Amino acid sequence: MLQRCILRLYHVLALVLCVSASDDFDWTKNEKSSFYYGTFPTGFSWGAGSSAYQTEGAWNIDGKGMSIWDAFARKKGKIFSNDTGDSSCEGYYKYKDDISLMKDMKLNHYRFSISWPRILPSGLKNEHINEKGIKYYDDLINMLLENKITPIVTLYHWDLPQLLQEKYGGWQNGSMVNHFNDFANLCFERFGNRVKYWITFNNPWSIAVEGYETGEHAPGLKLKGTGAYKAAHHIIKAHAKVWHTYDMQWRSKQKGLVGISLTADWGEPVDITNQRDIEAAERYIQFYMGWFATPIFNGDYPQVMKDYVGRKSGQQGLGASRLPVFSPQEKSYIKGTCDFLGLGHFTTRYVTMKNYPSGLGDSYFSDRDLAELVDPQWPDPGSEWLYSVPWGFRRLLNFVKTQYGNPMIYVTENGVSEKMQCTDLCDDWRMKYFKDYINEMLKALKDGVNVKGYTAWSLLDNFEWDEGFSERFGLYYVDFRSKNKPRYPKASVQFYKRIISSNGFPNQREVESWKRKAVETCSSSNQLLAAGQCDTVFNIMSLFHNKTLSSGPYPLIGHMEMVTEIVVPTVCTLCILLSAVFLMFLLRGRL
Numbered sequence: 001m002l003q004r005c006i007l008r009l010y011h012v013l014a015l016v017l018c019v020s021a022s023d024d025f026d027w028t029k030n031e032k033s034s035f036y037y038g039t040f041p042t043g044f045s046w047g048a049g050s051s052a053y054q055t056e057g058a059w060n061i062d063g064k065g066m067s068i069w070d071a072f073a074r075k076k077g078k079i080f081s082n083d084t085g086d087s088s089c090e091g092y093y094k095y096k097d098d099i100s101l102m103k104d105m106k107l108n109h110y111r112f113s114i115s116w117p118r119i120l121p122s123g124l125k126n127e128h129i130n131e132k133g134i135k136y137y138d139d140l141i142n143m144l145l146e147n148k149i150t151p152i153v154t155l156y157h158w159d160l161p162q163l164l165q166e167k168y169g170g171w172q173n174g175s176m177v178n179h180f181n182d183f184a185n186l187c188f189e190r191f192g193n194r195v196k197y198w199i200t201f202n203n204p205w206s207i208a209v210e211g212y213e214t215g216e217h218a219p220g221l222k223l224k225g226t227g228a229y230k231a232a233h234h235i236i237k238a239h240a241k242v243w244h245t246y247d248m249q250w251r252s253k254q255k256g257l258v259g260i261s262l263t264a265d266w267g268e269p270v271d272i273t274n275q276r277d278i279e280a281a282e283r284y285i286q287f288y289m290g291w292f293a294t295p296i297f298n299g300d301y302p303q304v305m306k307d308y309v310g311r312k313s314g315q316q317g318l319g320a321s322r323l324p325v326f327s328p329q330e331k332s333y334i335k336g337t338c339d340f341l342g343l344g345h346f347t348t349r350y351v352t353m354k355n356y357p358s359g360l361g362d363s364y365f366s367d368r369d370l371a372e373l374v375d376p377q378w379p380d381p382g383s384e385w386l387y388s389v390p391w392g393f394r395r396l397l398n399f400v401k402t403q404y405g406n407p408m409i410y411v412t413e414n415g416v417s418e419k420m421q422c423t424d425l426c427d428d429w430r431m432k433y434f435k436d437y438i439n440e441m442l443k444a445l446k447d448g449v450n451v452k453g454y455t456a457w458s459l460l461d462n463f464e465w466d467e468g469f470s471e472r473f474g475l476y477y478v479d480f481r482s483k484n485k486p487r488y489p490k491a492s493v494q495f496y497k498r499i500i501s502s503n504g505f506p507n508q509r510e511v512e513s514w515k516r517k518a519v520e521t522c523s524s525s526n527q528l529l530a531a532g533q534c535d536t537v538f539n540i541m542s543l544f545h546n547k548t549l550s551s552g553p554y555p556l557i558g559h560m561e562m563v564t565e566i567v568v569p570t571v572c573t574l575c576i577l578l579s580a581v582f583l584m585f586l587l588r589g590r591l
């Protein structure tokens with residue numbers, strides 16, 4: 001009897017501890033402290049990231065099959081300026097050069113993704129394995145390891161084989177769970193002796209919402225209110241299945257880790273003393289990151305999602321919730337399938353409650369009953385949606401810690417773009433963004449968040465999905481108009497290098513000197529590049545006057561290409577114009 005009582009008490013206590021552990025994120029306190037000088041723990045991993053469709057190019061080379069992005073980008077009007085990733089950065093051919101850039105920066109890891117249709121052109125393992133595609137990734141992985149750079153490999157960064165979309169409807173279909181598992185299993189078999197960090201999905205929120213709800217991304221479906229939930233449901237199951245496959249078949253031999261990369265903005269209550277704002281902000285996060293993280297860490301969708309989507313589905317007169325349901329077996333199968341959490345983070349929103357009456361076009365967005373706001377004072381140097389709000393990063397990291405039992409985190413994406421037409425390699429706003437966001441991550445580490453690594457997004461400017469090449473996130477500028485796609489370091493390369501070599505921010509004097517030194521290295525080459533990007537005839541003058549043409553730290557070959565491409569046609573045009581004017585004068589004189 002006494003034993004039973006003690007056991008019961010123990011269970012109650014465990015439950016209380018559990019509940020409070022997941023509940024103790026303090027919404028009411030947001031101390032925005034000043035810059036923190038200090039360093040990261042030894043062994044903290046610094047890296048940069050990319051993805052296959054955004055950088056590889058070679059879209060139809062060496063037996064690669066078509067992906068949904070190859071197909072989507074070909075439809076007129078879907079992508080800014082009808083750009084495609086057909087050649088992009090030519091990463092397929094230039095990976096050796098890119099590894100040299102990484103080596104120069106002393107990166108500890110490189111995050112890239114494997115293109116599913118490059119190694120399985122039809123998407124199906126039992127149909128055809130493309131050995132040339134396998135060889136490309138073999139070579140890339142081997143060369144990274146030779147240079148002591150750890151590969152962190154994403155299995156799915158959005159480029160589903162087009163045939164799977166056509167045959168099955170992509171992630172709307174449950175059969176995708178097995179097809180993805182076959183593909184992942186093949187990757188473990190072929191690369192797992194060397195790859196120890198696997199990410200199943202990159203940003204499943206975007207796959208579901210932008211691919212199947214708004215249709216802004218491939219495959220471009222607009223299945224409002226249902227498509228995203230269904231896609232997410234299959235993605236979560238596919239993730240869990242792949243984790244179990246690794247766990248059962250490969251872990252003991254290969255000793256690697258399998259995680260998922262979730263991207264989330266932070267949502268801050270407009271008024272942290274107002275309970276309704278706090279609840280709205282929490283809903284924002286739960287519908288964003290919690291949608292995927294809660295099943296994976298805790299076994300089911302967030303209660304608030306079940307409540308809201310269920311209630312609104314009922315009001316619509318539907319017999320069941322638009323949010324699918326996991327069976328008890330599925331819940332326990334999915335729970336705990338994460339060796340580390342990959343976290344992508346870029347920006348923050350203020351959130352307040354807003355009621356969307358049901359029946360007026362229900363959608364994922366209206367299900368949340370909230371409004372998003374931004375502070376006009378927040379800097380927004382790049383993409384329309386990207387405001388620089390460093391303190392949001394620390395809040396998000398602490399939220400993850402309290403909600404999901406302080407998991408091991410790798411920051412898999414963080415960075416900022418630029419939207420200007422004339423290129424400025426002296427990207428001081430990016431240096432500031434990195435400095436402040438990385439500093440907030442350091443503060444989060446001091447708060448006890450278990451962050452093990454940081455990945456700057458992105459190594460190179462690349463194909464920014466529906467924005468084409470108009471938004472540049474790279475540490476390296478890529479000249480996309482030039483056939484050879486030369487790379488040029490922005491000032492932030494120098495700055496990031498300093499953070500890496502100091503493993504953080506040693507002291508004020510030193511950190512302040514970094515920016516100055518970084519800007520010194522970028523200004524001469526910057527003028528050159530600006531000449532290519534802006535009004536050619538005007539800038540041609542500064543190009544001729546620039547004596548540092550071949551003296552910068554940049555590949556001379558790139559300059560030469562640029563010079564021939566810009567100078568030759570322009571000089572020819574000027575010559576023709578001048579001759580015409582001369583001729584006119586001559587003729588007039590005669591008449």
Ligand code: NOJ
Pocket residue numbers: 051054202203263344413457464473
């Ligand atoms: C997240 C995506 O994973 C990545 O592909 C994209 O380039 C960045 N966000 C920036 O939008």
